[in-house]
Each structure stands twice: as C-alpha cells, then as structure tokens.
Amino acid sequence: MSVENKILNLKANVAVIGLGYVGLPLALNLAEAGYTVTGIDLSVSKVNLLNRGESYISDISNEALKKANHTGRFMASSEFSLIQYADVIIACVPTPLNDYTDPDLSSIYAVVDYLQTYMKKGSLVILESTTYPGCTEEIIQTRLEATGLQIGKDFYLCFSPERIDPSNRDFTLNNTPKIVGGVTLKCSNMASELYKKICKDVITVSSPKVAEFTKLLENTFRSVNIAFINEIAMMSEKMGIDVWEVIQAASTKPFGFMPFYPGPGIGGHCIPLDPMYLSWKAKYYKFFSRFIELSNSINSGMPDYVVSKLHQLLNQKSLHINKSKILVLGVAYKPEVNDDRESPALELIKLLIDEGAHVDFYDPYVEYIELENGRTLFSVDYDVNAFKQYECCILMTAHKAFRYEELKDLHVPIFDTRNAFSSFDDSHIYKLGAGLLHAGKDQEQEEMLQKVTVAQG
Numbered sequence: 001m002s003v004e005n006k007i008l009n010l011k012a013n014v015a016v017i018g019l020g021y022v023g024l025p026l027a028l029n030l031a032e033a034g035y036t037v038t039g040i041d042l043s044v045s046k047v048n049l050l051n052r053g054e055s056y057i058s059d060i061s062n063e064a065l066k067k068a069n070h071t072g073r074f075m076a077s078s079e080f081s082l083i084q085y086a087d088v089i090i091a092c093v094p095t096p097l098n099d100y101t102d103p104d105l106s107s108i109y110a111v112v113d114y115l116q117t118y119m120k121k122g123s124l125v126i127l128e129s130t131t132y133p134g135c136t137e138e139i140i141q142t143r144l145e146a147t148g149l150q151i152g153k154d155f156y157l158c159f160s161p162e163r164i165d166p167s168n169r170d171f172t173l174n175n176t177p178k179i180v181g182g183v184t185l186k187c188s189n190m191a192s193e194l195y196k197k198i199c200k201d202v203i204t205v206s207s208p209k210v211a212e213f214t215k216l217l218e219n220t221f222r223s224v225n226i227a228f229i230n231e232i233a234m235m236s237e238k239m240g241i242d243v244w245e246v247i248q249a250a251s252t253k254p255f256g257f258m259p260f261y262p263g264p265g266i267g268g269h270c271i272p273l274d275p276m277y278l279s280w281k282a283k284y285y286k287f288f289s290r291f292i293e294l295s296n297s298i299n300s301g302m303p304d305y306v307v308s309k310l311h312q313l314l315n316q317k318s319l320h321i322n323k324s325k326i327l328v329l330g331v332a333y334k335p336e337v338n339d340d341r342e343s344p345a346l347e348l349i350k351l352l353i354d355e356g357a358h359v360d361f362y363d364p365y366v367e368y369i370e371l372e373n374g375r376t377l378f379s380v381d382y383d384v385n386a387f388k389q390y391e392c393c394i395l396m397t398a399h400k401a402f403r404y405e406e407l408k409d410l411h412v413p414i415f416d417t418r419n420a421f422s423s424f425d426d427s428h429i430y431k432l433g434a435g436l437l438h439a440g441k442d443q444e445q446e447e448m449l450q451k452v453t454v455a456q457g
Contacts, residue, residue, distance in 0.1 A: 010034035015086035023092030132281035159208035161215030181211030227295035233262035233433035243433035265344025267333025322356035330397025
C-alpha cells in the first residue's frame, strides 16, 4: 500500500520529532484520529514522563495522555532509529536565535542527518518548525537529494507552520486553519489529507516558501503592532493620559481599528523570534526591514523602561531599587502557561538584581527560573503576610489564578504592567501607560467607561 493510501485509510505510521508545545499536541491529535504515532525527543526524562502518562505541558492533561497510551497508538521514545518504520515524519524541533540574533538551525540539520540515516523511501516529510522562506527546500530537499533520492518519487516534502497558541481554549489545533505548502502538488495533497483528519480547515499554498513566509508575516504583524502600542503607552505617560482608557474608547469603532495592548515586553517561542528570521533572510536580498528592527528595539527595551518607572515609583516613597526587596508577580511569558521562554520577566529580574535589588518571584505555574549567572531562583510560596515585607510588587504576567483583591489589600506599592488591577481604586497601585497614575478610576471616569462598555456591547 502506498503512503498516500495509508494516510487516507489511517494506516500510516507517523513519527513526530520534538515533543514540546507543538509536537506533543500534534502527536496526540494524530493518535486520536487513528494513526499509530511515535513521538521522538532527545530528552529521556520527558520520554519517561510521557510513557508514564505524566504531562509537562499545561494544554495536555494527564488523562488525555494516559488515554493515548492505553490505545496503543502513541508511545514516546528517544530512539531516532524508529524513523525507519515511519511513513510520515513531522519535525517540530526548536529554531531559536543565537547570541547574534541569527537563526540557529542546528536542530533542523540534526533532523536531516537522521532522515539520511533512517528514512525509508516513499516517506512524507513535513517541517513545522518556524524558519525563513526557502529553508525547507534549501536545507532538507537539497541534502536529501544529495544522497540520490528524488523528490516526488523517493520522498515527499512540505512545510506546514504550527499555529499553536498555548492556553487558548477558543482556538486549538482542530479549529485553527492549517497551512500546507509542498514542493510538488502531490506533496501538498498528501500532507493535506493527513491534516484533514485532525483540522477542520486545511489551506494549500503554492510552495513551502509561501507557507514559511505566512508564519513569519503573522507574528511580525503582532510584533510591530505591539511595539507601536508600547510606544503609544510611553507617549501617553508623558501627556498624563491613561493609554488603557484610550484603547478601550478606540475599540468602540466597529471598523478600521484592532486593539493591541502595551506590556513589559514580548516573550514566548514565536513573536520575539519570528520577525528576526524574516529580517535576517531579507538581508540576503539587500533589503533592510526598518519596521522589524524598530519594533524589536522597542519591545526588547520595555524591561528597561519598566525599571525606569520603578525608580520613579520608589523615589516617591523615598526608596531606591538598591537594597529594596521586590516581588515579581508572574514570570511565564503569557497567562496560564508554565513556559518562561523569552519572558520579559527574566530580563527584568536580571536588571533589578544588577541594580542591587533583592528579587523574589511568585508564579503558580513556574516552579523555578534559570538566571544567566547559573543561579536557580525558585518561586516563593503564596503567603500574603510574607508579601507585606516587600517594598514593591511588579505584576508581569496577568494569571487568572492570582488573587488580585488579596494582593491589592497588602497595601504594598504595586506596579501593574498589564492593567490587571484596573477594577480597584487604590492609591498604592500604579500602572504602565498612565504616567504613574493609579490603576483605579475616580467615579466620573468609571461612569464614563461604563457608558463606553455599554456602547461596545
């Protein structure tokens, strides 16, 4: 039976390489659809956890994992030689930036090495890892063809960008449209049939380059607009205007406006990295993207800006960052996840420590963080009485699990970078984008905002 028919009849063996936030949900969805799936990861500890039915990803429950294990359609392994039994190989490996903000493609090269060693003829290879336009063909296709294999005959190749948004309950792998770009039409058709088993909508584009560029455009759009609203927030502070109120009012316009919100920086595995992949590749064509470089500069500078505002806040209390005890609330890069990759809280903590502050953090999802000096910093326990010892708290991640009213009642100065305390009118709560105005509203402002909200509804 051909691989194409195996895919159509749910008989294909699938190998998913990389069992992180992208690979693990994909593997479990494919197993639930009826495919036999082997998840492959370098981390032996992760593999052992998965085979015991213990999830390390917030979006995957232990129950869902155990169910997949019990069906016999999913198993995890650190043996890359199992690729030889796979009809479909999907690479979901990390593609970070190096210290010079250039793409680190070492994981993709490693996958190609394994493919050259173990892949059987006729296999479908899909890359989901975010990369620059042209990477799938330049690295994977070229190197496989160099071994004598022929595209469209001995192997099939596609790029299909991941669109996972961790903790998003509204848009999941199943109901988010899936983009597929194959080297040949048959490559695209084979991958489309596979994804149609788990995704409601599959959209085929003309080439891997288009699919690769699509992912970069999506996240560059977000990066640029976040940088824009961060700059607007800094502008509004100079004018003594609450940017959050401005955004809420502007959002009442039913056309031509899309709200973005300021914050202490950007984090995660996509938005801080993807635009730099695009900018890096553009330089090969002697094209310099001013929007991308400027937005990266603004967003990466937001932790420094937060520290400057903290200086002002503490100075108002006749205090200084040096020797102050500061509690950071939330270090995950977004709410309700345990992922701290590229989180602006990490840079903020480094800056505060460099200025002589004693820094602790509390995050119900993140047990510990690794600092640049090799030191491990563990989350403190939730203890409102102990929290009263701090000179200041900084809200960096607006987890729903935070007990905001209890934190407000500490009467410790709180610098709110996410507008999470907006419902409280307390003189000791300050926020980003309001020139150290209090987070709460006076009665007249509150009545006005209620009218705006009613008009929106």
